[in-house]
Amino acid sequence: MTNIADEFPQDPDLLYLNHAAVAPWPRRARDAVTAFAAENLHQGARDYPRWLATEQRLRQQLQALINAPDSADIALLKNTSEGLSVLACGLDWQDGDEVIISNQEFPSNRIPWQAQARHGVTTREVDISMADPEQALIDAMTPRTRVLAISSVQYGSGLRLDLARLGKACRRAGVLFCVDAIQSLGALPFDVQEIQADVVVADGHKWMLGPEGLALFYCQPDLREQLTLFQFGWHMVADAGNYDRHDWEIAADARRFECGSPNLLAVHALSASLSLLLEVGMDSVGDAVLARSTWLDTALRACGRGQVLSPAAPERRAGIVTWRPEEPLDACFTRLRDAGVVCAQRGGGIRLSPHFYTDHTVMERAVALLLG
Template identity: 30%
Template sequence: MSTVPHPELEAFRREFPILQTRTYLNSCSLGALGTRSMGYLGEYQALWNTLGASAWYELWMGRIGHLLDRVAWLWNARRSEVALSPSVSGAVAAIASAVDYSKRNKVVVADLDFPTLVYQWLARHDVEVVRVPSDDGIGVDPARWAEYVDERTAIVATSHVFYGTGYVQELGPVAKAARAAGALFLVDGYQAAGQIAVDPRALDADVYVGGPLKWLLGGPGLAFLWVREELIDSLRPTVTSWFGAANQFAFRVDELEYREDAGRFSLGTPAVPTVYTALGGLEVFAAAGLEKCLERTKALTEHLVARLDDEGWELKMARDPARRSAIILVRHPDAPGAVRRLAERGIIVDYRAGYVRVSPHFYNTPDENDLFVDALGSMR
């Protein structure tokens, strides 16, 4: 008997066409497209077709505001603290451009962070990038951050959930090390938001970035950015845009006056189709109950891990359930071949060097986990 809670959430499966025809277990790459998002996309196209440019001023801008309201809800944040950016790379680049590296020229990251985060500073000749090592290739000992962060550190930047192992970092000690040194603390939460609870202020972060593509079911084209309200005024991005300017439609070219809120980190015209699909994605969580979705994703993870353990598969993930999440890597001698053969059976997962990667989300079921484990076993 499975103990996966909230079976009533299975009603939401009807909203996701891909779940009707496939066993879809790859939400850490791309969340499923739902009927709410498709409905919104229809609205977007209809407005474009009927109103032309006035859709932009009158209605699309309003939808951008609705999306920001939802992001603030998702992250328990103030509306003034959230903004959109074209990608996580863009959001981090804007923040990184607001920091003075002349007195503090060190940025501390983790060996296991996603490359695009680290590249923001590897690309600079005036910054030394220091990587906190992983002892086991799965996570980073939280106590190690304090060894690497010092008074030369401008920024501590790391993931909430490591993309390669699903490891959930204990961020308290990282925040503490950054605070003690007077460094900015930036968290890349792309693999966290939507599958684990996120409250950037409670995490003591200064900046938190994420996006709709994966767990938040909103597709590619945007990222979400949160900046601690007390810091916004002191951060003046040099990677910037007219969307970051106060009174942008005054079209002033004699001076740049930043917006007072986190919108000052915006980078140009946002991808409006994604504004619409992201709204649809976040509405699913609001309708289903965010907490319930997170509990169910966690339980499906534990169910899948138990099944894979029972079958003797070697997993690359934290053995402590508190530190692992719904990104599960199963060691496999021919991961690309296994993923291809599973796809032939309608089971969609992914691979990373030497591993089949499987990521259940709240809309999956214990039966789907079983299907995957049984199919993987039968191909052994």
């Protein structure tokens, strides 16, 4: 039986509600990195093949996390921005093509598309503040739309979208469906086959409880063969271990997007973190995350002060609750930070983001401080 409290021995004066930004590691991730460092110190890379076995295990864990058809569909990239850029820079754009995003996207899911303006591509930001944001995105599609690129959960408001509905609409319209899943992977169950996504990207340092610098990049096989590559090296070729071979071909699987040496330090950490989430089970993790965000939402709406900016409907919630105080925002944030509350200023308010393990006393103390 996993001892969750032992996995997160946080400072008792710390009220950590910032998993939508950078999450604390569980103890087992710390232990994995410590062991990896000690092995490097005493033995160097003597057992490098075993390190690569950990890398393969991570691909399998990520495959399970998103229900991908095969671990060969998973590439390990540096971050979400790199993954989105692989798609944005790899497509064979035609003058007049369009990309649809929302008007609430984090810059990672905006800038790579806007950068394609040099190819005559228009990036259209759709207002999703209405009651049916999916329909607004669907209605925005035209015969020139090549890609719908959307975050599964919006980083500022915490709005959760119906990805299956959007995926179905994209299939019907012949539009590529790209999902920035950084605010849901590790927090809620996710099924790439159910939502029919062509690409899913997410860094591991938020809800997956891992380090910065390592991201999941899923690309369905038919599409990955169509993407032009702009990074090349020894690791992305079919016969990667044959250093004397001068003729080469691109790897058939998702490793084609990994041009050089893997980040094995981060691999060990993220694999350990995912082992905890998969042990607990993503259904249980998701239920716990939603229970905590619902508690925060209810408490803040009931206080009669300020304004909850996150969606009220339960089906629209994920792990983020954003609240606008009556006092100046900067002053409120500074007061909370000085009192030990780790949160963020996002979306015009104070963003709180508990994870499945967050103790209710942490939320209760934070709300008491928030309300002054």
